[in-house]
Amino acid sequence: xxxxxxxxxxxxxxVITDVTQxxxxxxxxxxxxRIEYTEEVEYLNTSWRQWGKAFFKIKAPAEIIDSIFAxxxxxxxxxxxxxxxxxNPVSKLYYSVCQVCHASKALQHTPIxxxxxxxxx
Numbered sequence: 654x655x656x657x658x659x660x661x662x663x664x665x666x667x668v669i670t671d672v673t674q675x676x677x678x679x680x681x682x683x684x685x686x687r688i689e690y691t692e693e694v695e696y697l698n699t700s701w702r703q704w705g706k707a708f709f710k711i712k713a714p715a716e717i718i719d720s721i722f723a724x725x726x727x728x729x730x731x732x733x734x735x736x737x738x739x740x741n742p743v744s745k746l747y748y749s750v751c752q753v754c755h756a757s758k759a760l761q762h763t764p765i766x767x768x769x770x771x772x773x774x
Contacts, residue, residue, distance in 0.1 A: 664750070668751065669718060669721075671748075673718065675735075676714035678695045680711060680737050680746070682712075684738065685707050685738050686707065686723055686735060689702060689733070690732065704724040705724070717735070721735070721750055730753055732749070732755055733750040733751050734749050734755045735748040754766075755756070
């Protein structure tokens, strides 16, 4: 059973349950599913990169959930989405798994200033 992960709070039990239900109910068999990530916050001009290989003819969501966790562990300050497409009829679906937090992104690039204490005791 999946529980809330304190190290990766964006991947809560609810998000994983939603992805599992989405795959089980709608994205089996003839869908191509990809996990994508980006460091960008601006979604209008964002280029997404594919994590791992695309999944074909999915029977169970476990592989995709494992791939989402692996992507998040290796790209902790990135937004992650599930992208699914079907060839016939042509259909596409984008599902946001987690979004990068503006505050953590700002903290990541803030230089640390070291202050030397020259007081003699």
